[in-house]
Amino acid sequence: MSIDWTPFILSFKLASLTTLILFLLAVPLAWWLSQSKHFLKPLVETVTALPLVLPPSVLGFYLLWGFSTDTAVGRFLSDIFGHALPFSFTGILIASCLYSLPFMVQPLQNGFASLNPHMIEASYLAGKTQFQTAWRVAIPNIKPALATAIIITFAHTVGEFGVVLMVGGAIPEKTRVASVAIYDLVEQMDYASAHLYSAILLALSFFVLMAVYGINHAHTKRFG
Amino acid sequence: MLHIDIKKRLFGSEGEFTLRLKQDVNRGDFIVIMGESGSGKTTLLRIVAGLERAEGEIFVDEEVWLERRFSLPIQKRNVGFVFQDYALFDNMSVKENLLFVNPDDSLARRLMEMTGIAGLSSRNVRRLSGGQKQRVALARALMRRPKLLLMDEPFSALDPRMRKDLREKIRRLHAEFGTTTLMVSHDIIEAKHLADSVWFVDKKVEPVAPDSLEKLLYA
Numbered sequence: 345m346s347i348d349w350t351p352f353i354l355s356f357k358l359a360s361l362t363t364l365i366l367f368l369l370a371v372p373l374a375w376w377l378s379q380s381k382h383f384l385k386p387l388v389e390t391v392t393a394l395p396l397v398l399p400p401s402v403l404g405f406y407l408l409w410g411f412s413t414d415t416a417v418g419r420f421l422s423d424i425f426g427h428a429l430p431f432s433f434t435g436i437l438i439a440s441c442l443y444s445l446p447f448m449v450q451p452l453q454n455g456f457a458s459l460n461p462h463m464i465e466a467s468y469l470a471g472k473t474q475f476q477t478a479w480r481v482a483i484p485n486i487k488p489a490l491a492t493a494i495i496i497t498f499a500h501t502v503g504e505f506g507v508v509l510m511v512g513g514a515i516p517e518k519t520r521v522a523s524v525a526i527y528d529l530v531e532q533m534d535y536a537s538a539h540l541y542s543a544i545l546l547a548l549s550f551f552v553l554m555a556v557y558g559i560n561h562a563h564t565k566r567f568g
Numbered sequence: 569m570l571h572i573d574i575k576k577r578l579f580g581s582e583g584e585f586t587l588r589l590k591q592d593v594n595r596g597d598f599i600v601i602m603g604e605s606g607s608g609k610t611t612l613l614r615i616v617a618g619l620e621r622a623e624g625e626i627f628v629d630e631e632v633w634l635e636r637r638f639s640l641p642i643q644k645r646n647v648g649f650v651f652q653d654y655a656l657f658d659n660m661s662v663k664e665n666l667l668f669v670n671p672d673d674s675l676a677r678r679l680m681e682m683t684g685i686a687g688l689s690s691r692n693v694r695r696l697s698g699g700q701k702q703r704v705a706l707a708r709a710l711m712r713r714p715k716l717l718l719m720d721e722p723f724s725a726l727d728p729r730m731r732k733d734l735r736e737k738i739r740r741l742h743a744e745f746g747t748t749t750l751m752v753s754h755d756i757i758e759a760k761h762l763a764d765s766v767w768f769v770d771k772k773v774e775p776v777a778p779d780s781l782e783k784l785l786y787a
Contacts, residue, residue, distance in 0.1 A: 462655030465619055468642040469649045470669040471712065480668065484659035 351525035359501035370448040378456035400506025436512035455489025569595040574624030603769030618642040648709030650719040669711035679707040
């Protein structure tokens with residue numbers, strides 16, 4: 345039996361891009377959340393955590409509605425990307441970024457919050473700006489949190505199903521990622537392929553989590 | 569050189585109180601700040617450094633650091649601060665900790681020699697003992713040649729022999745760098761050896777002469 349790797353390649357591409365985009369957005373956001381005493385902070389935290397508790401169908405429904413060219417936002421987005429977003433790769437990428445946001449932000453925010461506040465103050469006393477302090481003092485001192493955030497976000501995106509299916513459907517080579525492909529195979533009663541695909545995803549998830557715990561364990565052993 | 573006239577509401581062990589301080593300090597003075605735990609000694613240093621807000625005014629050599637609604641940003645105050653928990657940059661070596669503050673290689677080398685940590689130059693600071701960290705913190709605090717050196721209980725974690733050694737180093741650095749120094753301490757011996765004047769913090773800050781400390785504390 346030959347394996348069609350396309351869904352895995354698509355999953356990998358989606359997860360890589362989601363992780364990259366979220367990393368760039370989440371580092372400043374998590375830093376701000378960890379340092380801020382602004383009255384809007386609880387609101388921002390709530391919005392960031394929403395995807396953790398929201399059914400994927402709710403997020404998917406609002407995204408489809410927002411992407412629709414019947415709405416001003418949808419028309420604006422279609423103009424930017426040059427095509428309608430539902431059932432496109434760009435569409436599931438945006439959906440993934442929203443859905444995985446807390447998995448990137450929360451480990452980073454916890455990492456920043458666990459730093460000795462005097463160390464951050466010492467950097468300000470050395471004349472350094474917020475940006476210099478984050479870049480040269482804070483970020484290098486939360487390496488385990490960085491690794492956790494990146495790996496978990498990647499793994500979570502690979503494991504995404506509901507929101508991708510709703511926004512992207514199952515268009516081969518465009519939106520039919522591995523998790524959706526398994527659903528398709530089961531519907532077609534092709535259990536042999538479903539078994540194989542599932543086993544691959546299971547193994548992948550196992551090793552990803554193993555890597556996270558391994559890194560954290562090694563770091564704890566080294567620095568206590 | 570330094571004029572402070574501030575007040576700040578604080579929460580102590582016996583409830584809320586207002587810490588008041590009105591003092592003038594001459595250039596090159598060494599002030600030791602004493603008082604009970606929770607009396608606001610650390611807060612006082614933090615207010616001068618700009619790490620905490622307070623009402624009132626702080627002037628340093630004609631420069632306004634605090635006045636009514638204006639507060640000079642921490643970055644522009646140029647103080648050296650030695651935290652009680654050292655607060656070194658854990659991701660850097662001893663030398664990198666110093667050079668991060670000011671990329672002046674020869675000053676870093678000189679300070680490392682004066683504080684006796686030259687041999688540890690390239691070691692990661694996580695791998696240092698408490699006494700070694702303390703000396704790195706002291707050297708780092710002087711890298712910007714600060715007008716004001718603020719130290720929060722630098723002796724608290726050291727054994728008696730190391731205390732004496734650090735005391736000598738602090739005295740030498742204070743003289744050589746011409747800083748004005750405010751140091752929080754619990755220890756009457758340190759106060760007597762180092763202080764030109766002692767401030768006794770108990771809601772209001774009272775200056776006392778170092779020689780009359782025993783009378784005050786053991787009366």
